[in-house]
Amino acid sequence: MDFKVRILGSSSALPTSERFPTAQTVLYNNVPYLIDCAEGTQVQLRKYKVPFGRLKNIFISHLHGDHIYGIFGLLSSFNLLGRKQALNIYAPEKLKEIYETVLNLNNDVLKYKINFYPLNNKSKNKIFENRYLEVYSFPLIHSKEVYGFLFQEKQKDRNVIKSKIADYNLSVKQILELKKGKNITLDNKPIKNQDLTIDPDKPRSYAFCTDTLPLDNLDKYIKGVNLLYHEATFGSELESLSKQTFHSTAGQAAEIAKIVKADKLIIGHFSSRYKSVEPLLSEAKRVFQNTIEATD
Amino acid sequence: MDFKVRILGSSSALPTSERFPTAQTVLYNNVPYLIDCAEGTQVQLRKYKVPFGRLKNIFISHLHGDHIYGIFGLLSSFNLLGRKQALNIYAPEKLKEIYETVLNLNNDVLKYKINFYPLNNKSKNKIFENRYLEVYSFPLIHSKEVYGFLFQEKQKDRNVIKSKIADYNLSVKQILELKKGKNITLDNKPIKNQDLTIDPDKPRSYAFCTDTLPLDNLDKYIKGVNLLYHEATFGSELESLSKQTFHSTAGQAAEIAKIVKADKLIIGHFSSRYKSVEPLLSEAKRVFQNTIEATD
Numbered sequence: 001m002d003f004k005v006r007i008l009g010s011s012s013a014l015p016t017s018e019r020f021p022t023a024q025t026v027l028y029n030n031v032p033y034l035i036d037c038a039e040g041t042q043v044q045l046r047k048y049k050v051p052f053g054r055l056k057n058i059f060i061s062h063l064h065g066d067h068i069y070g071i072f073g074l075l076s077s078f079n080l081l082g083r084k085q086a087l088n089i090y091a092p093e094k095l096k097e098i099y100e101t102v103l104n105l106n107n108d109v110l111k112y113k114i115n116f117y118p119l120n121n122k123s124k125n126k127i128f129e130n131r132y133l134e135v136y137s138f139p140l141i142h143s144k145e146v147y148g149f150l151f152q153e154k155q156k157d158r159n160v161i162k163s164k165i166a167d168y169n170l171s172v173k174q175i176l177e178l179k180k181g182k183n184i185t186l187d188n189k190p191i192k193n194q195d196l197t198i199d200p201d202k203p204r205s206y207a208f209c210t211d212t213l214p215l216d217n218l219d220k221y222i223k224g225v226n227l228l229y230h231e232a233t234f235g236s237e238l239e240s241l242s243k244q245t246f247h248s249t250a251g252q253a254a255e256i257a258k259i260v261k262a263d264k265l266i267i268g269h270f271s272s273r274y275k276s277v278e279p280l281l282s283e284a285k286r287v288f289q290n291t292i293e294a295t296d
Numbered sequence: 297m298d299f300k301v302r303i304l305g306s307s308s309a310l311p312t313s314e315r316f317p318t319a320q321t322v323l324y325n326n327v328p329y330l331i332d333c334a335e336g337t338q339v340q341l342r343k344y345k346v347p348f349g350r351l352k353n354i355f356i357s358h359l360h361g362d363h364i365y366g367i368f369g370l371l372s373s374f375n376l377l378g379r380k381q382a383l384n385i386y387a388p389e390k391l392k393e394i395y396e397t398v399l400n401l402n403n404d405v406l407k408y409k410i411n412f413y414p415l416n417n418k419s420k421n422k423i424f425e426n427r428y429l430e431v432y433s434f435p436l437i438h439s440k441e442v443y444g445f446l447f448q449e450k451q452k453d454r455n456v457i458k459s460k461i462a463d464y465n466l467s468v469k470q471i472l473e474l475k476k477g478k479n480i481t482l483d484n485k486p487i488k489n490q491d492l493t494i495d496p497d498k499p500r501s502y503a504f505c506t507d508t509l510p511l512d513n514l515d516k517y518i519k520g521v522n523l524l525y526h527e528a529t530f531g532s533e534l535e536s537l538s539k540q541t542f543h544s545t546a547g548q549a550a551e552i553a554k555i556v557k558a559d560k561l562i563i564g565h566f567s568s569r570y571k572s573v574e575p576l577l578s579e580a581k582r583v584f585q586n587t588i589e590a591t592d
Contacts, residue, residue, distance in 0.1 A: 013376055017343040021369075039369040040336040047313040065372045065402050069365075073317075073335040076361045080309050098401045105394045106361055107440075144403075 001029045001132065003153065003204050005227065007268060008044035010294035012211075012233050012247075013066040014272040015040070019296055021066035022269060024229070025050050026151050026206060028133050034058045035149060035208050041070035042077050044296065052081070057128060059135065060091035061210060062146035068095065072102045079110050086113040090127050090137070092145050093118035119147050124221045138221040140212035142246040148209040150222050156200035164196045207262075210269050213243070214252035219260045228262035229294065231269035235280050238271075250280035254287035268294030297325045297428060299449065299500050301523065303564060304340035306590035308507075308529050308543075309362040310568040311336070315592055317362035318565060320525070321346050322447050322502060324429050330354045331445060331504050337366035338373050340592065348377070353424060355431065356387030357506060358442035364391065368398045375406050382409040386423050386433070388441050389414035415443050420517045434517040436508035438542040444505040446518050452496035460492045503558075506565050509539065510548035515556045524558035525590070527565035531576050534567075546576035550583035564590030 004027040009020030021038035025045070032050050034041070037058060045052060061067055078087065089095070096116045103110065117127060119137050128135035136150040157179035165175065168191075174184050183193050207222040210231035222228065232250035234242040242249050248256075250267055257265035265288050270277050277293050284291040300323040305316030317334035321341070328346050330337070333354060341348060357363055374383065385391070392412045399406065413423060415433050424431035432446040453475035461471065464487075470480050479489050503518040506527035518524065528546035530538040538545050544552075546563055553561035561584050566573050573589050580587040 014373055015339045015342065015369075017339065020339060039366060040339055043311045043313065043316060043336055046311065063402060065369060065404065068402075069369045069372075070335060073311075073361060073365045076365075077310055094401060098398060101397050101401065102394060105390060105397065106359060106364075108361065 001153075003028050003151075003206070005206055005229070005266075006048055006050065007266075007294045007296055008041055008048065009036075009038050010268040010270060010296055011066075012231075012269045012271050013064070015066075016272050019270065019272075020044055021069075022061075022210060023067075023070065024208065025055075028151070028153075030054070031056070033135070033151070036061055036067040036210075037070040037074055038066050039069040039073075042074045045074075052078075053083075055087075056085065057088045057135075058090070059127075059137075059149050060089065060095055061140075061148070061208070062142060062144050063092050063094055063098070064144060064211070067211075068098070071095070071099050072106075075099060075103065075110060075114075076106075076108050078112065079108065083112045086115055088115045088117065088128075090117045090119055090135075092147070093120065124150075136221070138218075140209060141215060142211045142213070146211060148207060148212070148218075148221070150208075150225065151206040153203035153205065155203055158193065158197040158200055160197050168196070170196075207260075209256070211247055213246050214248045214256055216256070216259055218256055222260050222262075224261050226263045227266065228257050228260065228264070229266045229268060230256055232267035232280050232284060233269050233271050235274075235283055250283040251287055254284040254291060257284075257288040257291070262288075263290065265291040266294050267291060270294075297449075299324050299447075299502070301502055301525070301562075302344055302346065303562075303590045303592055304337055304344065305332075305334050306564040306566060306592055307362075308527075308565045308567050309360070311362075312568050315566065315568075316340055317365075318357075318506060319363075319366065320504065321351075324447070324449075326350070327352070329431070329447070332357055332363040332506075333366040333370055334362050335365040335369075338370045341370075348374075349379075349381075351383075352381065353384045353431075354386070355423075355433075355445050356385065356391055357436075357444070357504070358438060358440050359388050359390055359394070360440060360507070363507075364394070367391070367395050368402075371395060371399065371406060371410075372402075372404050374408065375404065379408045382411055384411045384413065384424075386413045386415055386431075388443070389416065420446075432517070434514075436505060437511060438507045438509070442507060444503060444508070444514075444517070446504075446521065447502040449499035449501060451499055454489065454493040454496055456493050464492070466492075503556075505552070507543055509542050510544045510552055512552070512555055514552055518556050518558075520557050522559045523562065524553050524556065524560070525562045525564060526552055528563035528576050528580060529565050529567050531570075531579055546579040547583055550580040550587060553584040553587070558584075559586065561587040562590050563587060566590075 008023035011019035023041040026033045124138045137147040230253035232253040233247035304319035307315035319337040322329045420434040433443040503521045526549035528549040529543035
């Protein structure tokens with residue numbers, strides 16, 4: 001099952017000619033989930049051939065323009081494309097008022113339904129679930145109410161060893177029980193699950209953290225996450241500006257990756273003052289080696 | 297004096313990976329004037345190195361999302377960049393309510409002034425003027441109140457022939473009079489202006505017409521325009537859809553160029569259904585040879 005993250009925008013508030021402001025898709029099992037929706041998101045979605053029609057869930061971290069000003073165009077375009085299918089939006093409450101006001105002023109009447117799920121939990125909260133995947137929101141700290149998101153694959157079934165199916169002439173019912181980790185009985189003889197099965201792949205996870213002060217309590221929410229995206233708006237030389245604007249430095253992002261025991265860190269939301277983000281990457285790598293930079 | 301048009305977006309409502317929705321700059325004497333401001337305009341402005349800081353005047357044709365959804369991000373970015381200088385916006389009245397509402401909901405307090413000039417004239421109307429240039433609005437016909445814009449260079453002074461300045465030992469005052477087309481008197485002898493001067497360059501002009509039905513009365517407003525941008529959303533095979541949606545076909549755009557006696561036509565605002573706009577270009581060229589296609 002594919003589980004990919006596509007960065008659609010990696011700049012902070014001011015876009016550059018190379019980097020759009022924040023938006024990402026998580027592609028799981030060929031279904032895209034959109035995180036944040038900055039100006040230009042619909043163009044980026046097309047450019048990177050994200051399957052538009054299969055997009056059903058949008059997660060918005062907070063209501064700063066550089067994370068939401070693409071929502072109007074995207075909602076309008078869905079309409080022009082004849083969308084009938086409902087769209088789910090998970091976002092701070094006021095977003096609904098913002099897009100409804102703009103669409104109304106523009107006389108844009110949507111022909112599809114939006115299910116709006118306001119985010120307001122003060123701790124980790126499951127906001128989405130399907131057969132394979134769960135999405136949680138958790139609070140971050142910025143100049144505005146803000147949430148991080150954790151995409152967590154569900155625990156998979158155990159894998160029944162193929163040769164054993166024939167050897168023991170297993171029934172479908174027995175296979176299903178084995179997949180769930182149960183022991184079975186064959187010819188009145190109990191057989192241990194682990195003799196017939198192997199461990200499934202470890203569930204994979206992705207956490208998105210922007211915009212935020214560095215929070216050393218994040219291990220409460222995302223401990224052991226496989227891939228962590230953490231904002232790194234500034235380098236350590238601007239630590240006081242970073243603190244003042246409720247952002248994180250590259251080094252601080254890397255410290256968080258260490259604290260939550262992430263496998264890999266991806267830094268982004270770079271200030272447009274950095275023509276090259278190499279210094280930010282080096283700063284992070286000194287603390288957490290397995291770090292890469294986000295590029296659109 | 298340079299007088300250039302830069303297309304920032306040439307698609308119609310649905311952008312493609314190649315074409316952003318509508319925005320253009322007219323660069324006159326190295327000062328940019330922005331026409332329409334679709335989603336992504338600020339990124340395009342950066343990409344094409346349009347001098348951001350010198351942008352003082354924005355002209356908005358009508359209030360469809362694909363012409364205005366970049367205004368929020370642009371106004372915010374000016375703020376982040378520390379703009380102090382006032383910004384002039386010429387647009388249908390309701391735009392003010394739209395951007396003020398969004399910026400307020402987003403708690404974005406602008407630190408510079410916006411002078412808002414509502415467009416509402418039913419005929420050609422001068423809306424901007426400086427030493428060299430005049431901008432006029434004129435009504436078009438679409439599903440929404442819409443205006444075209446004419447950028448018209450002012451009549452230039454006559455050129456005094458350099459050698460004559462020495463020959464006749466002309467004073468500054470006399471030179472200024474000659475530039476204005478007056479005759480002068482030298483040693484009590486009247487001298488005709490045309491003996492000392494040559495004609496100035498013909499004033500240049502650019503007209504922007506989108507979104508609109510083809511209007512054969514446009515020669516009232518833009519007769520003899522040098523460069524005409526006219527929307528050509530569809531080809532003639534979709535003429536009835538074009539009419540129904542208040543747009544023009546490529547052939548109709550070319551007819552208008554003929555009627556107004558334009559020197560050159562540039563067609564744009566292409567429907568995203570055209571992977572190549574070559575058929576639209578050919579259709580227009582059959583009617584008006586000097587046609588080019590808009591590309592971002």
